[in-house]
Amino acid sequence: MKYCAFLRGVNVKGTNMKMAEVCQVFKDAGMKDVISILASGNIVFSSDKSADELKIILEKAMSEYFSYEAFLFIKSHQETESFWKGIPFEKNEDLHIYSFVGMPGVENILMEEFEKATQAENEKAEIVNDIFYWQVPKGNTLDSTFGKILGKKSLKDQMTSRNVNTFEKVLKKME
Structure with a gap:
C-alpha cells in the first residue's frame, strides 16, 4: 500500500536533515519505493504494514538516526487525497x-x-x-x-x- 509520512519539525529550529538521508532511513527500515516531496518532511513510500505499525517503526528509526524525538503521521493515498479534496x-x-x-x-x-x-x-x-x-x-x-x-x-x-x-x-x- 502507498503511504505518505508527514514529519513534524523538520528543518526548523535547529532540526536540519537532508531528505536523501531521511529516505535512506526509511529504506533501511524496510520501506519500498521511497521518495521525498519538498524539504519539509513529506515521504511517500510503499509497505504492507499498517499505518499504526509504520508510525512506531519509523519514529524509532528517525529518532535513532537523527538523535531527536521524531513525530510523524502516516496517511494512506485515500486519506491524503481527502486533505486536498x-x-x-x-x-x-x-x-x-x-x-x-x-x-x-x-x-x-x-x-x-x-x-x-x-x-x-x-x-x-x-x-x-x-x-x-x-x-x-x-x-x-x-x-x-x-x-x-x-x-x-x-x-x-x-x-x-x-x-x-x-x-x-x-x-x-x-x-
Whole structure:
C-alpha cells in the first residue's frame, strides 16, 4: 500500500536533515519505493504494514538516526487525497491555506484554540471531515496569535501542518 509520512519539525529550529538521508532511513527500515516531496518532511513510500505499525517503526528509526524525538503521521493515498479534496476556502494569491495532519480529535483542540485567538482580517478556520483547515494572510502565518499557539510544546506530538498545495504535490507522487 502507498503511504505518505508527514514529519513534524523538520528543518526548523535547529532540526536540519537532508531528505536523501531521511529516505535512506526509511529504506533501511524496510520501506519500498521511497521518495521525498519538498524539504519539509513529506515521504511517500510503499509497505504492507499498517499505518499504526509504520508510525512506531519509523519514529524509532528517525529518532535513532537523527538523535531527536521524531513525530510523524502516516496517511494512506485515500486519506491524503481527502486533505486536498476537502479544502473549504477559495484560493487567493494573498492568502495561505493550511491543513493539519494529526492525531484523532486534534481538529477540535485546534478549533478551540483558534476561536480563543485574535484573528487578522481574512483569517479563518474550518473543520471538514475531521480535518482542520486554516486560512491566513501571507506574511502573518508565524506572527498571528494562532500561529504562535501552534508552536506550543503540548501540541508537538499531536499534529503537523502543510500548505494545501503540498497535498497536491504528494498526491501526484503517490499515483
